């Protein structure tokens with residue numbers, strides 16, 4: 001009787017467990033729990049340039065492709081808004097944070113909070129200066145110092161190492177502005193007849209680049225032989241100012257910049273911009289591959305470098321059709 005009862009009991013529990021675990025396909029394995037969506041907080045500088053827009057699109061597009069729940073925050077160029085966004089991401093317990101830091105300093109406290117919450121922080125496109133580099137997992141960016149060197153070396157060849165140069169700097173305190181200037185000046189130190197006569201921030205925007213160039217033209221006019229802009233948007237603003245003053249950008253005034261966005265290629269084809277150093281913004285796939293590696297527990301280098309190359313008028317026409325941003 002006991003044996004019969006036991007068999008019945010096991011039989012029922014088997015059937016009931018079959019029934020409970022029985023997925024519609026008739027197999028006996030429990031249906032796998034739906035995989036939890038990866039949740040990533042992305043704090044972006046703003047939308048100040050075509051380059052920035054391309055970077056945002058690349059990261060948002062890749063998140064959508066991979067089914068990642070991307071929480072996007074545009075800081076409109078303000079560090080306080082980025083810190084606020086990171087604090088919110090930490091409170092939401094996101095799986096990872098992507099940060100494009102508007103300036104280099106002032107991040108220790110909020111990055112410490114992310115570290116204490118065990119949330120990895122991936123820096124993209126700009127670096128930070130922190131007391132302890134364990135406060136971020138890795139930086140995915142170009143080498144801005146090298147971009148500055150490439151621009152100056154090209155300009156030295158173009159002008160036989162003799163030029164009065166007017167510099168449009170990027171956002172004050174940002175890694176690209178600091179390092180593009182540093183690399184450019186490294187080469188100028190070896191070419192005494194290449195001089196930066198005036199240098200001012202145009203904040204990486206076309207409008208400000210035009211405004212600063214108008215002031216340079218007003219004070220120095222014909223003395224301007226070359227313009228070095230830390231990004232294409234400011235260069236395009238400067239080109240507009242030079243043309244409005246009846247000057248010939250690309251011919252009488254040599255113009256070189258950085259980013260290699262589509263509008264820069266159009267300006268090179270039109271003969272108004274002489275050269276641009278590419279700084280690739282299409283980081284989306286690499287960003288999410290890097291997050292996957294972090295979550296698998298891989299040890300990552302502190303710097304994952306995007307390779308850059310220089311484009312000039314001579315090759316602009318045949319390259320422009322291949323440009324993705």
Ligand code: GZL
Nearest residue numbers: 049051052125126176204231
């Ligand atoms: C470079 C990026 C710079 C671009 C500008 O990685 O931070 O900021 O060169 C952008 O166009 O505004």
